Amino acid sequence: MEHALDITLTVNGTRVQHRVEPREHLVDFLREKLGLTGSHVGCEHGVCGACTLRVDGKIVRGCLMLAVQANGCRVDTVEGLSDSKELARLQKAFHEKNALQCGFCTPGMLLAAQDLVLKNKKFTREEIRQHISGNYCRCTGYQAIVDAIEEVVNG
């Protein structure tokens, strides 16, 4: 830890101070240091989207951002956005349409979908498919996910 750096950030509305190694990824920091295990690690090279987080209002890959880069930022995870009820409509639609099976991709998928919901306009199925095309789901075949997001954004 000789090169460790102090960081201060706001995670799910709570101010957090920690000393981290420069090489520690943001998603590992959240999982290992804060115990926020809702964000998952799927590929560790920015392809699968399981670690999708929101940093200062923008969705990012938690495995491609270092914890030190989040110094001074506001970070939102699936746990926080569940407690604040921001994801409630999407979660309800996902649940009713069984838009998840093993659930490993689901937190990242929800954050990607919420990014679309926040744009506050209607989208075609094709556009929804494109928007989540960086989030890998091996179980569902995507159709139920598209159905659920469509219901919320076009509801």
Added chain:
Amino acid sequence: MGKAELPLHAPGTRTDRGYIGQSVPRPNAARLLQGRGAYVDDLRFPRLAHAVFFRSPYAHARIKSLQFEKALKSPGVIGIFSGKDVAQFCTPWVAVLGHLKGIKSPPQHAVAIDRACWQGEAVAAVVAETRAQAEDAAALIEAEWEELPAVTDMEESLAGKRIIHKEFEDNICFARTHDTGGVDEAFAQADLVVEETYGFGRHTGVCLEGRSILADYNAAEHSLTVYHSTQAPHMMQDIFSRHLGIPEASVRVIARDVGGSYGIKVHVYPDEMATAALSVMLRRPVKFVADRLESFATDIHAREHRVKVRLACTKAGEILAFDMDDLTAIGPYSVYPRTSGIEGNQVVNLTGGPYKHQKYRGKLNVVFTNKNVTCQYRAVGHPIAVALTEGIVDKAAAALQMDPAEFRRKNLIPDDAYPYTFPSGVKFEKLSHHQALDMLLKLMDYKKLREEQKEKRKQGKHLGIGLAAMIEVTNPSPAFYGVGGARISAQDGATLRLEPTGMVTVLCSVTEQGQGTEAIFAQIAASALGISIDKIKVITGDTGVTPYGGGTWASRGAGIGGEAVLQAGRALRSNVLDIASHVLGLAKSELEIKDDQIVHLLTQLPKLPLAELGRIAYFRPDTLPMNFQSELTVTRHYTPREYGFTFTNGIQASLVEVDVDTGFVKLLKHWCVEDSGTIINPMLVDEQLRGGVVQGIGAALYEECLYSPEGQLLNGNMADYLVPMSGEMPDIICAHIETPTKQSELGAKGVGEAGTAGAPAAVMNAINDALSPLNAQVTAMPFTPERILKALKRV
């Protein structure tokens, strides 16, 4: 879920079926939707140590020396261990089955000793305080290797000029020929013989959660608790017990949330066995989670086959015979304990599946190579057998200038021909091929699509329509593994316990992998008992608490576990009514359970809430007759035995457009008609089919583990190994036939593998249908743009 919307009666006791047949959302999905699941890597333990593995960079090499000195000085290191060190605590295994005659494989160790046989095989284990520290230390291990010649091509392996394992005379793990006799005569008499060789690319499951295990050894008790991302906790309990020398009942395997499995997580992996051994060696909890590169290099691969198939038929279009020769490569070891002979064996069993020909010859060679091991992955053998069958059937139809749907209709086994013994020897209880074909053609509006295809061709657009009929193994009996000596349970059990407040806890040995097992068990239990589904709590995946059973594989959860739950529910219902009879002073036959109450059967008037019955039974049994003991916990088991497998059937169709300039395939739509017997939850069945179809599409279009001739994996990451993503996938239309199996009272057949079994064939036939006016065809999966352009002679 408003419970008032749903009828609430036990199946068999009333005309309706309770929750059976209702699209009930999965109660256990709520925690996953909030990121509050408990996958292995989410668990926190005091003194948890982290294991990583130092792996062979060569496909085949002798380990001349391993130096740990520098690595041992790295910060946080707890220990570094060679194969010999780990072997002191974990015995090796040999993966053979008695009913696969002649199958052979050498002993395999948790960590390789002296020699590595594929790139990625673990040769040392590093344990440290954090994973990052363990990885830092692994980078400091100094290894000296003597590279050995690698056998990576399966034809070369079969020829046997270089033998991989010196204790054997050849590289053949398993060989089989099945012959009904009369095949050569049938071909000699045929008006038409068509022949083709199909290639299948080796691919893998790509579970989003890598393989994960946390082993926690208690030295005081000589007991081991293993938190494991697995499909088969009891199978693993037996294996940890036998190979680590810990009494069976002192090994507890717990599978909480599992982040995708698809057959990948039902096998014994050397690095996972090593992790359990490390926990024993270090007397503390040790965790290993495979990263993505390790997943590609060491999760089982599957389906590397090259199959030559011939079909003989009359000019009227009657199929007379199939003749098939399959060569498949499985890596250097048969995988424990299911073996790597089963996939090819299934291809022999299933080829020609839906059709009524009587002559059949199937030949199989399963050979060792110096690539990662292969074993059973979702739909085991079916995607191969269905593709080669349906590919050659289309070729025959085309040669006879017959419509492929009509050609199939002429040859499908009639719906009234059951029970039926297929030329490969497998037996069908009751299938519905013709009903399925009719339903599919109507669903997709086949005639109209063919007209549209003609119109589009005039405009230079190349649409293709592909059909794929199939048979499918579900609900396997002990004939699958048990008869061969494997300690893999074909039976499952369910325990139901009425709690004092009138709730019911269900404990079942079938596991939840996200497919909805726990939801359907709640539906079945609630229906059998006559209580509302929100009163049911289901627990699975813990050898310490559930009855003994096989877990999740081979499309068996609903059909086998579901029947155990149904029978336990009926028994508990009877016991509840015994108590009610005593409390109310009414005959048992006058009572039933409805809406969480004991009601009078004729008047339907509520007599006693279940919560009150529970209170009396548990806290005031003194008020019950002296010679009566209430039994509010019951256990029942179920094993299918009448048939080796409960075969089911289905048919799929794919509509594609091929861009003949770029070679890209656009999937426009996909249809799937499946007969899965009694449907417990239509939504979950549809979602199993859709997810399965998309996995099959991956095999057809994108997925292949590419190796160099030296045995180096070339695309072990998710950027280079392509998987289906949402942007390219079509909407999938599902429809169902329900032919319940008569072997069980529930009547459910399996559905989890159907989509994956049929989709590659449907997509292949659609592409070839699109290419047919250009006199081109593709036969080697995956059908990449390059392969399609080569077929079109454009590159």
